[in-house]
Amino acid sequence: MRAVFLCQECATHYLPPEGLEYGDGPASPVWCSVCQARAAALGIPEPALARMLALRAAEQQARPAADEPRRPDVRPSRPARTRRAGTGPGTRSRLG
Numbered sequence: 001m002r003a004v005f006l007c008q009e010c011a012t013h014y015l016p017p018e019g020l021e022y023g024d025g026p027a028s029p030v031w032c033s034v035c036q037a038r039a040a041a042l043g044i045p046e047p048a049l050a051r052m053l054a055l056r057a058a059e060q061q062a063r064p065a066a067d068e069p070r071r072p073d074v075r076p077s078r079p080a081r082t083r084r085a086g087t088g089p090g091t092r093s094r095l096g
């Protein structure tokens with residue numbers, strides 16, 4: 001499963017290809033393609049720690065269902081009671 005990454009530079013979410021490989025080179029787990037290109041142009045190396053954390057997060061994101069047991073459906077069997085205007089005790093006592 002492909003993981004969505006959060007660009008550490010412009011905070012956009014991006015979806016690099018599987019295996020983190022673009023057609024024209026490696027994708028970064030830290031930067032989106034735009035910021036990666038800009039960093040490369042400026043000669044800024046990819047931060048190793050940020051890369052490791054991003055890859056770790058993507059790993060977790062890819063397999064949450066396998067580790068966690070599926071939670072049972074906890075929706076109520078009937079709709080929640082809501083108090084509508086005009087149906088309170090005041091109305092009832094006037095009718096009775």
Ligand SMILES: [Zn+2]
Pocket residue numbers: 007008009010011012031032033034035036
């Ligand atoms: Zn970016």
